[in-house]
Amino acid sequence: MTTRIGVVTFPGTLDDRDSLRAVRLAGAEPVSLWHRDKDLHQVDAVVLAGGFSYGDYLRAGAISRFSPVMETIIEQAKAGMPVLGICNGFQVLTEAHLLPGAMLRNNHLHFICREQRLRVENAETAWTGDYEQGQEIAVPLKNMDGRYVADERTLDELEAEGRVAFRYLARGEAADGYGNPNGSLRDIAGITNEAGNVVGLMPHPEHAVEPLIGTGRTDGLPFFTSVLKKLVSA
Amino acid sequence: MTLDTVKHAAETPDASQPWKELGLKEDEYDRIREILGRRPTGAELAMYSVMWSEHCSYKSSKVHLKQFGEKAPENDAMLVGIGENAGVVDVGQGYAVTFKVESHNHPSYIEPYQGAATGIGGIVRDILAMGARPVAVVDPLRFGAADHPDTKRVLPGVVAGIGGYGNCLGLPNIGGEVVFDECYQGNPLVNAGCIGVMKHEDIHLAKASGPGNKVILYGARTGGDGIGGVSVLASETFDDTKPTKRPAVQVGDPFQEKLLIECTLEIFKEKLVAGIQDLGGAGLSCATSELASAGSGGMRVDLDTVPLRDATLSPEEILMSESQERMCAIVEPQHVERFLAICEKWDVIATVIGEVTDGERLEIFWHGEQIVDVPPGTVAHEGPVYQRPYERPSWQDALQADDAGKLPRPQSSEELRKQVLALVGSPNQASKSWVTDQYDRFVQGNTVLAQPEDAGMVRIDEESNLGVAMATDGNGRYAKLDPYTGAQLALAEAYRNVAATGAKPLAISDCLNFGSPEDPAVMWQFAEACRGLADGCLELGTPVTGGNVSLYNQTGDTAIHPTPVVAVLGVIDDVNRRTPMAFAEQGQLLYLLGDTREEFGGSAWSQVVHDHLGGLPPKVDLGREKLLAEILISASRDGMVDAAHDVSDGGVVQALTESCLKGGNGARVIVPEGLDAFTFLFSESAGRAIVSVPRSEELRFTDMCGARGLPATRIGVVDGDAIEVQGEFTLPLAELREVHEATIPGLLA
Numbered sequence: 014m015t016t017r018i019g020v021v022t023f024p025g026t027l028d029d030r031d032s033l034r035a036v037r038l039a040g041a042e043p044v045s046l047w048h049r050d051k052d053l054h055q056v057d058a059v060v061l062a063g064g065f066s067y068g069d070y071l072r073a074g075a076i077s078r079f080s081p082v083m084e085t086i087i088e089q090a091k092a093g094m095p096v097l098g099i100c101n102g103f104q105v106l107t108e109a110h111l112l113p114g115a116m117l118r119n120n121h122l123h124f125i126c127r128e129q130r131l132r133v134e135n136a137e138t139a140w141t142g143d144y145e146q147g148q149e150i151a152v153p154l155k156n157m158d159g160r161y162v163a164d165e166r167t168l169d170e171l172e173a174e175g176r177v178a179f180r181y182l183a184r185g186e187a188a189d190g191y192g193n194p195n196g197s198l199r200d201i202a203g204i205t206n207e208a209g210n211v212v213g214l215m216p217h218p219e220h221a222v223e224p225l226i227g228t229g230r231t232d233g234l235p236f237f238t239s240v241l242k243k244l245v246s247a
Numbered sequence: 248m249t250l251d252t253v254k255h256a257a258e259t260p261d262a263s264q265p266w267k268e269l270g271l272k273e274d275e276y277d278r279i280r281e282i283l284g285r286r287p288t289g290a291e292l293a294m295y296s297v298m299w300s301e302h303c304s305y306k307s308s309k310v311h312l313k314q315f316g317e318k319a320p321e322n323d324a325m326l327v328g329i330g331e332n333a334g335v336v337d338v339g340q341g342y343a344v345t346f347k348v349e350s351h352n353h354p355s356y357i358e359p360y361q362g363a364a365t366g367i368g369g370i371v372r373d374i375l376a377m378g379a380r381p382v383a384v385v386d387p388l389r390f391g392a393a394d395h396p397d398t399k400r401v402l403p404g405v406v407a408g409i410g411g412y413g414n415c416l417g418l419p420n421i422g423g424e425v426v427f428d429e430c431y432q433g434n435p436l437v438n439a440g441c442i443g444v445m446k447h448e449d450i451h452l453a454k455a456s457g458p459g460n461k462v463i464l465y466g467a468r469t470g471g472d473g474i475g476g477v478s479v480l481a482s483e484t485f486d487d488t489k490p491t492k493r494p495a496v497q498v499g500d501p502f503q504e505k506l507l508i509e510c511t512l513e514i515f516k517e518k519l520v521a522g523i524q525d526l527g528g529a530g531l532s533c534a535t536s537e538l539a540s541a542g543s544g545g546m547r548v549d550l551d552t553v554p555l556r557d558a559t560l561s562p563e564e565i566l567m568s569e570s571q572e573r574m575c576a577i578v579e580p581q582h583v584e585r586f587l588a589i590c591e592k593w594d595v596i597a598t599v600i601g602e603v604t605d606g607e608r609l610e611i612f613w614h615g616e617q618i619v620d621v622p623p624g625t626v627a628h629e630g631p632v633y634q635r636p637y638e639r640p641s642w643q644d645a646l647q648a649d650d651a652g653k654l655p656r657p658q659s660s661e662e663l664r665k666q667v668l669a670l671v672g673s674p675n676q677a678s679k680s681w682v683t684d685q686y687d688r689f690v691q692g693n694t695v696l697a698q699p700e701d702a703g704m705v706r707i708d709e710e711s712n713l714g715v716a717m718a719t720d721g722n723g724r725y726a727k728l729d730p731y732t733g734a735q736l737a738l739a740e741a742y743r744n745v746a747a748t749g750a751k752p753l754a755i756s757d758c759l760n761f762g763s764p765e766d767p768a769v770m771w772q773f774a775e776a777c778r779g780l781a782d783g784c785l786e787l788g789t790p791v792t793g794g795n796v797s798l799y800n801q802t803g804d805t806a807i808h809p810t811p812v813v814a815v816l817g818v819i820d821d822v823n824r825r826t827p828m829a830f831a832e833q834g835q836l837l838y839l840l841g842d843t844r845e846e847f848g849g850s851a852w853s854q855v856v857h858d859h860l861g862g863l864p865p866k867v868d869l870g871r872e873k874l875l876a877e878i879l880i881s882a883s884r885d886g887m888v889d890a891a892h893d894v895s896d897g898g899v900v901q902a903l904t905e906s907c908l909k910g911g912n913g914a915r916v917i918v919p920e921g922l923d924a925f926t927f928l929f930s931e932s933a934g935r936a937i938v939s940v941p942r943s944e945e946l947r948f949t950d951m952c953g954a955r956g957l958p959a960t961r962i963g964v965v966d967g968d969a970i971e972v973q974g975e976f977t978l979p980l981a982e983l984r985e986v987h988e989a990t991i992p993g994l995l996a
Contacts, residue, residue: 024505025415025502027415027505028417028690031691065415065502068415068500068501068502068503069415069502123407124685124686125684125685126414126683126685126686153689155689155690220692225706225822225823226692227694
């Protein structure tokens with residue numbers, strides 16, 4: 014049986030087709046999920062793609078989190094189903110309290126689109142198994158509200174439990190994709206829940222899966238092959 | 248106030264009407280009375296006034312635009328030509344591509360964010376209305392002097408508006424320009440282009456046929472924004488003495504537009520529409536009259552069924568409102584239910600507001616009373632046509648006689664080096680990443696090339712790797728010196744840029760930005776530019792598929808430089824074969840293709856070093872451009888070059904700097920025999936490109952150029968981490984990067 018990975022489309026989701034493509038290139042069967050449909054159609058994992066769901070009105074991710082499909086996803090995520098939130102999807106996961114913290118407007122107040130260098134800080138989550146611990150990767154970053162914040166205690170807990178999954182690489186030239194792009198606390202680019210099945214990050218691995226397209230790197234593809242391996246071996 | 252019905256208008260022929268306030272001339276008003284055989288109702292007057300405005304009717308430009316059709320080259324690729332929402336070309340494998348460039352200049356000066364945002368919204372709906380999925384946008388932008396305080400108001404607002412709207416639509420922004428010149432101080436040019444892709448059988452046209460078919464308005468509710476935007480804003484010169492016009496600028500909601508796009512594409516997929524039109528300038532007046540005029544019958548609309556944001560709007564205001572994110576579809580009765588269901592799925596409001604009739608009139612009713620009864624063609628297509636007087640300006644000769652070749656040139660290697668740094672760090676030549684990093688270029692996952700590459704390129708088929716490329720170019724300085732040549736140089740540069748990436752240029756769209764047509768000098772510039780462009784397109788074999796004219800870009804008596812912006816669309820069979828601009832590999836050989844002459848008129852050097860504009864622009868040789876393009880395309884297809892970059896404003900030194908910085912590699916360069924270092928580095932002769940050739944391909948490449956008669960001069964090698972011009976100077980890349988990248992953030996951040 015093929016592994017089915019769902020990608021949710023909310024009104025205003027933009028990177029759903031990219032995520033479906035990434036799932037397909039990794040070798041899994043991509044399944045479109047609709048925000049009004051509670052049924053997850055037997056998928057084994059879910060990607061919440063980037064975009065501006067509900068126009069980011071009120072607050073990024075704040076409305077999507079109450080959609081019918083999220084009810085089931087929240088329930089399944091708690092039961093261990095792998096869930097990846099990218100950009101707006103990460104914002105939805107924090108609004109849904111599947112991950113701690115929140116995203117605020119970038120400290121420079123501009124939308125930023127560039128290739129971004131990251132370090133994989135936890136290569137044991139459901140979505141990072143194909144990376145080496147400490148591996149440095151470059152994937153596109155594009156957002157307006159990408160500054161990760163949480164209270165000190167939460168940040169300390171995340172660090173202590175190894176739940177900071179990705180960190181922006183602070184050293185080097187901004188033109189080469191180095192540096193904290195938005196003022197995220199402790200250079201955090203992405204985090205995981207305690208169980209390691211739910212991962213959220215602001216940069217876009219689904220845009221870095223083909224050598225010719227975008228930045229010309231495939232550094233994002235292991236997200237999707239990692240979860241596939243995890244599911245097949247389970 | 249009593250409703251001004253058709254009956255009431257007939258009974259009160261002498262009632263005074265605000266035709267003048269609505270921007271109509273007296274003879275135009277008389278003509279409306281003549282067409283109708285009575286005075287128009289208020290609603291009719293509103294419709295005629297917006298549709299007969301310069302912006303909608305092209306009344307001053309029409310007589311010159313005709314040439315684009317008359318001189319159109321034979322071209323099998325053309326599927327839909329001028330006159331529809333956008334032109335459509337065949338790109339092979341059953342795919343058709345539609346593209347267009349439009350202006351949103353005046354609104355963007357008044358309200359930079361919303362003006363620019365709704366400019367994107369409008370062009371995207373134009374593309375959508377053809378039946379295509381929008382796949383990319385480009386933004387050619389022109390602002391006043393980079394260090395002028397008002398530029399700091401306008402530019403960041405425009406860029407944020409383009410980003411704020413475009414990014415929310417999920418359309419990669421893959422190209423465009425950012426140009427500064429004091430002539431645009433009070434009249435920034437905010438042009439926006441969009442590319443859409445569909446299969447041939449999915450092409451949709453804006454016409455209402457089939458009596459009994461329903462007219463469905465869907466998308467956003469109609470509000471009071473943008474009322475009179477077209478007639479009042481786009482067709483009048485700014486003047487300090489008049490009150491601010493902010494309320495006439497529309498307000499955009501990109502989230503609504505994104506829903507409208509997905510909803511419309513699903514409706515197309517199920518083949519539910521017989522005709523479709525977007526609502527842009529002139530709103531419902533335009534959509535209803537154009538749909539009815541292009542169809543075979545008439546149309547009846549019950550205006551009181553239009554969903555409103557503001558219940559107090561009058562019927563005239565509803566007809567004139569330019570509220571964004573609305574479309575109008577003609578749907579056969581049996582498809583209406585399904586159509587409405589899809590709209591409901593996407594949370595898009597849809598309302599049947601009328602139907603196609605077997606009559607010949609456009610009839611609009613308000614709570615059962617008739618307020619419009621007109622032949623739709625007289626509103627949509629039979630507006631006034633003016634033969635505006637034009638005359639070569641008296642100052643043109645003096646301007647051309649002021650030869651830039653006589654300007655003092657650098658006297659030492661040190662002075663040359665300093666001028667190079669001044670050039671690559673000048674606002675027009677500096678890196679624009681501060682701007683373009685605010686646009687999403689990755690979304691949709693098909694972007695092969697994006698700015699600052701010569702052309703943007705997107706893949707349109709994941710199996711076959713078929714792709715399309717687009718470049719937009721324009722140089723107002725050249726066009727000011729000679730509008731005929733300037734227009735051809737814009738065409739040649741965009742054509743060359745597309746070819747540099749390996750794509751074959753197919754067709755063009757243009758955005759013609761000029762001053763007031765009531766000034767004979769401006770009209771002469773316009774006429775010359777149109778003639779130059781039409782002649783150029785004929786020679787290059789690239790037809791004009793459509794475009795846009797923006798007039799009245801002037802403040803008081805001072806017009807902007809004539810600024811024809813040309814967008815060239817190209818096709819590439821396999822995007823794997825694309826040629827980027829970066830010098831990525833050390834040791835590769837650098838060749839300069841084409842001839843370098845002493846041409847400095849309108850050049851970046853003359854502007855940066857001498858603040859000078861005079862003389863003649865570079866010569867155009869379109870035969871040479873064609874040959875150069877063929878060589879670049881062949882070299883790309885056969886893997887003979889690894890990088891290519893066109894040489895245009897700023898000359899060879901600018902091109903070298905950009906390709907070196909992009910690739911992170913330096914270059915050792917020798918001044919070719921017969922040229923002095925200054926001319927070699929700064930001349931802006933057209934028809935040139937620099938290519939990086941792997942050593943293994945050198946012979947094959949030079950043989951090809953030799954056999955086909957294209958001059959190819961070896962100018963150096965990719966090497967080290969500096970640009971070294973032998974015998975002159977060495978500039979470390981780090982220093983060049985600092986100068987090139989610090990300028991724009993320093994001025995605007």
